[in-house]
Amino acid sequence: MAFLEISNIVKDFGGLVANNNVSFQIEQGEIVGLIGPNGAGKTTLFNCIVGYYKPDSGKVIFKEKDITGLKPFDTNKAGIGRTFQVMKVTAGMSVIENVMVGAFCRTDDRHVAQSEASGMLDFLGLGSVKTYHLNELPIAMQRKVGLARVLATKPELLMLDEVASGLNHTETDELVLLLRRLNAEKGVTLLLIEHIMEMVMSVSHRVIVLDYGEKIAEGLPGEIVKNEDVIKAYLGDKYAKNH
Amino acid sequence: MEKLKDALDFRDFSRAEQIGLIIFSIFLFIFPWLGSGSFVKAVMIQFLLFSLFGMGWNTIGGYGGQVELGKAQYVGIGAYTVALTMVWWKIPFWVSMPMGVLLAVGYSFMIGYPLFRLKGHYFAIATICTSLVLQDIFANWKLVGAAKGIELPIHDHPDFLYMQFKSDTYYYYFIMVLFYVALFYMNWFRRSKLGYQLRMIKDDEDAAESLGIDIRWCKIKAYTIASAFVAVGGGFMAVYNLYIDPASVMDLDLSIKIALMAMLGGAGSLWGPIIGAAFLVPLDRFLGSWLGGHKGLIGLDFMIYSMLIMVVSAYQPRGIWGIIEQFRRKGS
DSSP: OOSEEEEEEEEEETTEEEEEEEEEEEOTTOEEEEEOSTTSSHHHHHHHHHTSSOOSEEEEEETTEEOTTOOHHHHHHHTEEEOOSSOOOOSSSBHHHHHHHHHTTTOSOHHHHHHHHHHHHHHTTOGGGTTSBGGGSOHHHHHHHHHHHHHTTOOSEEEEESTTTTOOHHHHHHHHHHHHHHHHHSOOEEEEEOSOHHHHHHHOSEEEEEETTEEEEEEOHHHHTTOHHHHHHHHOGGGSTTO | OHHHHHHHOOTTSOHHHHHHHHHHHHHHHHGGGGOOOHHHHHHHHHHHHHHHHHHHHIIIIIISOOOOOOTHHHHHHHHHHHHHHHHHHOOOHHHHHHHHHHHHHHHHHHHHHHHTTSOHHHHHHHHHHHHHHHHHHHHHOGGGTGGGOEEOOOOSSOBTTTTBOSSHHHHHHHHHHHHHHHHHHHHHHTTSHHHHHHHHHHHOHHHHHHTTOOHHHHHHHHHHHHHHHHHHHHHHHHHHHSEEOHHHHSOHHHHHHHHHHHHHHHTTSSSHHHHHHHHHHHIIIIIHHHTTTSTTOTTHHHHHHHHHHHHHHHHOTTHHHHHHHHHHHHHO
C-alpha cells in the first residue's frame, strides 16, 4: 500500500473540469514534483487532497486511511501539512507566535509549544527574527515562516504550493538545500507544486505533470524533460519533434 | 496550578504597564474612601461592570476578530435568571448567578452553533437579530413581567446571600472582585492555546485551518466564554439595580456599547476594554447628566460620543491602545 494514494479524482466547477480522473501514488520518503502550465489544476488537486474542496468523485487514501472529504484541520491532524501559494501577511502576530500556533496542533502546553516553535525557527535559520512581525520581513523569510508554522504541526507529508515563487537565485538554492535537509533529517515526504523548472527538476525524485486537469506524464525528472506530451503542453505543438 | 500562575503573571508586559496596573489597582482599592459622592461611585461601578462586559466580548470580538453585536441577550439571561429565581423561589444570588451563567452558556452554544456558519458582516447582523428576537420575546412574555419588567423584593436588612446592601460601597467591592477575576482570566486566556488559535483565525482563516484548527469549534468556545462573562455582569445588574426590564438589560444599545467600548479601547489587547470603558462610561454619564439636562443641548452627548469614535477609528483601527503602542514603537 502506498503512503499517499490518489485515485480517479474528479473536480468539476460547473462545466470547468479542473481535475479529471487524476491518479497517482507517493511512497514514504519521496520528493515528488507536481508541474503543469497555469490552470492545469495543480492547486485544485492540492485542495482536494487536503480538504478545502470535496472531490466530486475519487478517493484520497493516506496511510491506508480514507481521508476523502475530511476537513483541512482533520487532514492536518492525520499528518498532512500544506503551504499556500499566496500567504496573507498580517501584523497581528509575531513570527514565533505564528509558529506556536502550529505547535499547538500537537500540544496543549504553552511552554512546550514555545520551545518547539523556537527550535523550529532555529532549524530554518530564523532564530534572529522571532519577535518580528510578518509584514516587517522580506518575502523569502515570510515564506520560511509559513513553512515553519506548518512544520510545527509535525506533518509526515508536506505539500508545498509554489514556495519558491518570488525568490531570487540564491534564495531558491537555499530553499532547495532546506527541502533536502527536511526530507533527509526529518523524514518528511514532500509533494511540491512548482513553476521554476530548474528547482523542481533538481529537487524531485519523481515528477508528475498535469495539463487541462489530466495527468499527462509521470516519471523521473530526466524522462519528463524529454517527454513529447510535456513539451507540447508547455511550448505548443510546433516545438514537439513529431510536427 | 500552572494556569493560576499564568493568570497572575504580568511579567511579559513593559515596566510602564506594570506600574500603571499597580497604581490603578491601588486607586480602585482606596476609591470608596476618597469621599466621592454617590453619583461618582455609581459611575465607577458602571465602569467596572462595562470593563467586565468588554473583557468578555474581547475573547470572541477582539482576539477572535468576529464582530459580535448581540451580547445583550446574555446579559439579559444572567439578569433574568437571578431576578426570576429570587422572586419565584427565593433562591440566593450565589446559586442563581451560576445558574444564569450555565443557562447563558447553553443558550450561546445553541445560538453559536448555527451562527458560526456565517462570516463577517452576515455574522454581525445575525447576532443582532438573535438578540432582538429574545428581547421581543421577553417584552411580550407575561410570565416574566413582559415590558414592565421585574422588581426584586427588597430586604429590610442587608443580606449577603441575596446581595442586598444599603451602601453602594459593598456593591463596588463586589464588582471590583469580579473585575479582577475577569482580568486574571483574560491574562491567562491571551496566552492559552485557544487565545493563540483565535488570533490566527482573525489573521487568516484558511491558514488557521491548515494548521489543524477547527475554526468553527474555536469560535463557538470563545463565544460561550464571552457569554458566561456578560451573564455574570447581568446577574450583578439585577441585584444592584433591583429592577430589570428588557429595555435595560437586553437592548441593542447595550450590545453596541459593549462592543464599542472594547473596540475604542483596543480590541484584542488585555487593557483595551478597560481603557475603552474608562473613556466612554464617564463620558456617557457626565455628558448625559450635565449637558442632557439643559434645554437645547439634548443629544450633544451623543454627538461628542460618536465624534470620538469616528476620530479614533479613522486614525487607528486598533483603538486607543493601538495609538499608544504605535507611539511606543516609534519611540523605541
